[in-house]
Amino acid sequence: MESEWFTAKQLTEIAPLPTTSQGLHSHARKSEWIRRKRDGKTIEYHIDSLPEEVKEVLHLHQVNETRAFYRLKSNDESIGTQLWDDVCGKIPLLQREKLVELALLEGVNALFFRLASSLALR
Secondary structure, eight states: OOOSEEEHHHHTTSTTSOSSHHHHHHHHHHHTOOEEEETTTEEEEEGGGSOHHHHHHHHHHHHHHHHHHHOOOTTOOOHHHHHHHHHHHHSOHHHHHHHHHHHHHHOHHHHHHHHHHHHHTO
16 A cells, blocks of 8 residues: 655655755645644645656656565575466466566465465366
């Protein structure tokens, strides 16, 4: 699930925005971004009020964080890695993309459990 609210600190890391919290808060006030206070002090800004280019960068950043969690090491010679390489090498590109999407949504362990369960039922 993607975040909807972002702190100034998170947003200062985005290229088309000011690089300091003070500059970002000033920019947000001028642009009339939707905001809320969290914990009585921290100001967060809602994604719907941010510029489109910032939304795109935030979305890509969140997707990459999710993918990085499931990335396999190329030098890992475990059975799981060998199985993954074998499966990906034998299926068409479209099915491979769907398989990766499913692994990202459910997690690699859940995907392998689902595969093993379906093979056991045959």
